[in-house]
Amino acid sequence: MSNLELHTNDKISQxxxxxRQTFLKGTTLPLEFRRHQLLQVARLAQEKQEAILSALEADLGRHPVEAYLPEIGPIVASALGAVQCLDDWARPENPHISEQWRSNWNTTIHKxxxxxxxxxxxxxxxxxxTFGPLIGAIAAGCTVLIKPSEHSPACAKLMQDLVSEYLDPRAFRVxxxxxxxxxxxxSLKWxxxxFTGSTRVGRxxxxxxxxxLTPVTLELGGQCPVxxxxxxxxxxxxxxxxxxxKQQNAGQVCVAPNHVFVEKEFEGKLVSAFxxxxxxxxxxxxxxxxxxxxxxxNKGHFKHLQSLLARTKGLIKGGKTEGLRMEPTFVHNLNVPTDDVLMTSEIFGPILPIISVNSVDEAIENIRSGPTPLVLYVFTEDQEVKNKFIQQTQSGQLIFQETFGQLAVPEIPFGGQGDSGYGAYLxxxxxxxxxxxxxxxxxxxIPEVDAAMALKYPPYNPGSEAFAKYNANLPIPDKSQS
Known part of the structure; x- marks a missing residue:
């Protein structure tokens, strides 16, 4: 949080x-305004990529590959994609409705x-x-307040500077x-x-x-089993x-594999493969x-990870450290059920427990007994095994044969379920x-339309009752056909 000047409550309220005033004036409603701001987002990420790289290095020691691939590149691509699709997304829809109302009710869904x-x-x-949901909010025509994390101060300060430089300050603030x-x-009315963060803060x-009574999107992460x-x-x-x-950002990502289930006879081979x-x-x-x-x-989280390794009952392969860096560490010989310290909460670091099970069904049962994960990763070529996970488990996403890469596919929703949050984006x-x-x-x-609805008006008569009962008495297929 060093060198990061926090805003007073009065400034936040202002x-x-x-x-609110900008939104009520309709400033963000014209599609042309939204397009321009979306293009400005793309320009921000593209023109200031070196500054973004430097901020990520300062806060997290992130290599450029792990800045371009998951962060800078997707911002540019997503903003440009939103510009291309904005007309279609914002266009009112005319849903298919009952034939009796279709000809003259002009039924519409406005965005x-x-x-x-x-x-x-x-x-x-x-x-x-930050910018993934921001792109959606701009495209939708909203005004936005952004509150970045104080734990990545270089990025937070740069974000404040760039948003005020590139985006309309009447509508977008940091x-x-x-x-x-x-x-x-x-405490304010939004x-x-x-919100993206921990389950504890999500509550x-x-x-x-x-x-x-404010609607919320919660992206909370949690344990993502494999x-x-x-x-x-x-x-x-x-x-x-x-x-x-697992090694992306040293395991500090909500979609990182948290622990691995494998049948006992293959545990040794998998540990060797790692x-x-x-x-x-x-x-x-x-x-x-x-x-x-x-x-x-930071030092606090680093000490927490070291404490996990000191208290686990499993066999540790790896665990060396240097400064605030920790090598990817594999912990095996953990049997299910286990009360091991590594299984009590999301690890959020480069430690990977490997848990032996007797069968696919035992793995599924243990996954089902825990909190609903944000992502469930399954590695199998057997369609029957895939179907078991599709039908018998719950998770925000279910990914086969890959980890982390699903975030490169904006055509599928990203979001949690239950303990891992609710709502989705991309x-x-x-x-x-x-x-x-x-x-x-x-x-x-006009009288012609009203005549078709005359039976809804008092005084009611037998015809009115028949009119009211119409939908209640629609034919239902015979039980033998169900």
């Missing part, structure tokens, strides 16, 4: 008031912006997790704050709150939003893809100066998140 929204984003992927300032933000956000079907998958490739997902994958990634060791492995965000789903579907009918005030 920003909220200004954004109305929700209004004044706030995006509270985390430190681990500060740019894409404020800086920690716990107290965030509590004040949550038309939508978009606080949801409770605060409930006081104002199942490796040793009989029906390439263990070497599976280990390589799992480790790739070792070979690590050697291929970092020939001179993961902590070598050229390894490009990101660091742990692509059109970001636009939908900040859009109210406003249903409308327009019934002509």
């Amino acid at each position: 920003a909220h008031k200004d954004l 109305a912006p929700k209004g004044v929204v706030v995006i509270i984003s985390p430190w681990n992927y500060p740019w894409i997790i 404020v800086q704050g920690a716990v107290d300032e965030t509590a004040h933000i949550l 038309d939508h709150i978009f 606080i956000v949801a409770e605060a939003a409930g006081k104002n 199942f490796v079907d040793g009989k029906n998958t390439n263990l070497s490739l599976a280990a390589k893809r799992i480790l790739w997902g 070792g070979e994958a690590a050697k291929s990634f970092w020939p001179d060791g993961a902590l070598d100066a050229k390894s490009n492995l990101a660091r742990i965000v 692509g059109k789903y970001s636009f939908d998140t900040f859009t109210h579907l406003r249903g409308s009918i327009d019934v002509p005030l």
Whole structure:
């Protein structure tokens, strides 16, 4: 939080008031305004990429590959994609309705912006997790307050500077704050709150939003389990893809594989495969100066990870540290059920427990017994096993044969379920998140139309009752056909 000047509650309240006035004036409604702001977002990320790289290096020690691939590139692509699709997304829809009303009721669904929204984003992927939803809010026609994390101060300060430089300050503001300032933000009346962070803080956000009946999107992460079907998958490739997902930002990402289930007979082979994958990634060791492995965000979280390794009952392979960097560490010989410290909450670091099970069904049962994960990863070529996970488990996303890469596909929604949050975004789903579907009918005030509805008016008679009963007595197929 060093060198990060926090906003006073009065300034935050004034920003909220200004954004409300801008929205009420209709400034953000014209599609041309939205297009221009979306293009400005793309220009911001493209023209200031070196500054963004420097900020990510300062806060997280992030290599440029892990800045361009998940953050800078998707911002540019998403903003340009929204510009291209904006007319289609914003166009009113005429739904298919009952034939009796179809000819003259002019039934329409209007795409109305929700209004004044706030995006509270985390430190681990500060740019894409801020600008991903921001792109949807701009496309929807909302005004936006952004509250970046105080734990990535270089990114937070740069974000404030760039948003004020590139975007219309009447409609888009960045404020800086920690716990107290965030509590004040949550006490204000918003038309939508978009929060990404821990489940613990997510509950606080949801409770605060409930006081104002404010709709919320919660992206909370949680434990993302992996199942490796040793009989029906390439263990070497599976280990390589799992480790790739785990080492992104040193495991500090909500979609990182949290722990791996594998049948007992394949546990040793999988542990060896992870070792070979690590050697291929970092020939001179993961902590070598050229390894490009990101660091742990702060001393507190680093000590927490060290404490987990000190208290686990499993066998540790790895665990070396240097400064705030920790090499990817595999912990095996953990049997289910387990009360091991590594399984009590999301690890959020480069530690990967490997848990042996007797069968696919046992793995599924253990996944079902825990909190609903944000992502469930399954490595198998067996369609029957895939179907079991599709039909018998719940998760925000279900990904086969890959980790982390699903975020490169904006055509599918990204979001949690239950303990891992609710609501979704990416692509059109970001636009939908900040859009109210406003249903409308327009019934002509002419006698011919009114005559068709005459039976709804008092005084009621037998014909009125028959009219009212029509839908209640629609034919239902015979039981033998159901």
